[in-house]
Amino acid sequence: NAGVTQTPKFRVLKTGQSMTLLCAQDMNHEYMYWYRQDPGMGLRLIHYSVGEGTTAKGEVPDGYNVSRLKKQNFLLGLESAAPSQTSVYFCASSGDYGRSNQPQHFGDGTRLSIL
């Protein structure tokens, strides 16, 4: 019963390096989301996807790119990491909103430090 799986769990990068965070869900969900959480703050939406091949910007998209080539996977990329991107990143997914409201289900997060 995996649900939403995020890899890696921890990573340390140097300023200017690039990396990709992977999110995988096994619930056949249409919608997927990337959030970041900073100390003392709530989660803030970075990007989201309403289906395979589609992505959209959230509240704090600058410095990030995303791709949804497969329904079950949602990738978050940092092209040139900056110390301000040090954060805990959470991925979430939810089902079809067409008939009823759907809660989002979260992974356990990726803790990213940029030196």
Next chain:
Amino acid sequence: DQQVKQNSPSLSVQEGRISILNCDYTNSMFDYFLWYKKYPAEGPTFLISISSIKDKNEDGRFTVFLNKSAKHLSLHIVPSPPGDSAVYFCAAGKGGGADGLTFGKGTHLIIQP
């Protein structure tokens, strides 16, 4: 501008008593409200939600109340065992939350023995 506010960073409750967590919002377009529980080093876990067309929703030990005129919701947890000690986030969405949720900063609930 914070659209979802949890004004109590922490709340201490005696074991076995009722816990009441509060949340205020400013955006009248929100139509779906959720509560999540989060332990350290884990992701948020969904607890309960409520649509803006309702004013109360119950699920086991959890009850959420929505006062649309006051733009206020609350989560009641009865009773409160030590395992309930965690950070609780209030979240809200438009269009059922399809284009993402807006979160409050969280309330750290501490259950005292």
